[in-house]
Amino acid sequence: MTTHPTVSPRDWDAAREQLLVEEKQLTHARDALAAKRRQMPWLAVEKQYVFDGPEGRASLLDLFEGRRQLIVYRAFFEPGVSGWPDHACVGCSMVGDHVGHLAHLNARDTTLVFASRAxxxxxxxxxxxxxxxxxxxxxxxxFDADFGVAEWHGTNAFIREGDSVFRTYFVEARGDEALGSTWSYLDMTALGRQETWEDSPEDYPQTPPYEWWNWHDEYAGKAGQG
Structure with missing residues (x-):
């Protein structure tokens, strides 16, 4: 390995503080980008889709599990994909390993599901x-062909108004690498983290940060279903 300079604690702190300026700029830019996602137009989903689930047939609306938002990750697990039949593809499996506890997403009225052809x-x-x-x-x-995930993995976000479903956002390729935490998933949704500091339309649900956070086994209601 290339030898790096060794410095005093004071110089190390100064170097870190210098880099921290750029890191905060990146954080603010990421927040601003998420705000733009919340301003994105919605696309009505007019077509009816049918999935097989552990409890039988399910519609796209059923996948919401009664919540307001839905995130669908298309994982490649099917005949012809590397790893079949013992594993999903390596990349999609890494995504699966990174998914945080779903109760936190559920507490923000959001459901995350995976979908494959297996x-x-x-x-x-x-x-x-x-x-x-x-x-x-x-x-x-x-479904996979219509939402850009027939030939490659990707993550679609949806929202519902009653029984009407709308597509609100889509990421793929390296965009999926950033997902896994509660925050990264919420940041790609139409409603965001739903916290008061966010730049969101006036009618969006928002509560103070920290106040809604909980241990994953102590959420009540819809959050507990995760």
């Missing part, structure tokens, strides 16, 4: 092997 028995077997707990559905129609 049959449910194979999905349940791999989930058990890998210790994953996220809901995972089988794509049975053109």
């Amino acid at each position: 049959p449910q028995p194979d999905i349940q077997r791999v989930k058990a092997r890998m210790g994953w707990t996220m809901p995972w559905y089988t794509i049975t129609d053109d």
